[in-house]
Amino acid sequence: xxxxxxxxxxxxxxxxxxxxxxxxxxxxxxxxxxxxxxxxxxxxxxxxxxxxxxxxxxxxxxxxxxxxxxxxxxxxxxxxxxxxxxxxxxxxxxxxxxxxxxxxxxxxxxxxxxx
Numbered sequence: 001x002x003x004x005x006x007x008x009x010x011x012x013x014x015x016x017x018x019x020x021x022x023x024x025x026x027x028x029x030x031x032x033x034x035x036x037x038x039x040x041x042x043x044x045x046x047x048x049x050x051x052x053x054x055x056x057x058x059x060x061x062x063x064x065x066x067x068x069x070x071x072x073x074x075x076x077x078x079x080x081x082x083x084x085x086x087x088x089x090x091x092x093x094x095x096x097x098x099x100x101x102x103x104x105x106x107x108x109x110x111x112x113x114x115x
């Protein structure tokens with residue numbers, strides 16, 4: 001989990017939810033849009049990011065696994081790179097949802113988001 005300094009005591013635009021099965025960081029909309037590199041040749045707009053999830057944590061939740069399976073059946077899951085993914089980045093652009101599975105850790109993506 002990122003330190004309180006990274007989270008800024010809740011004033012940074014992150015909201016922390018603690019479900020006993022997983023820890024989720026949900027992004028609020030930022031005023032200034034930027035692009036984040038999430039692995040290989042893939043970049044996403046910060047405005048499109050709904051959430052960044054650690055796959056080790058969400059893989060133990062039945063709801064999360066069901067969500068990822070449903071997204072995969074709909075063709076909404078894209079693998080970023082060829083390595084074993086460490087995190088899932090969920091984006092919505094023009095009403096279309098995409099789940100990017102990336103080898104970059106969720107903490108690294110959060111650091112990039114706030115730098």
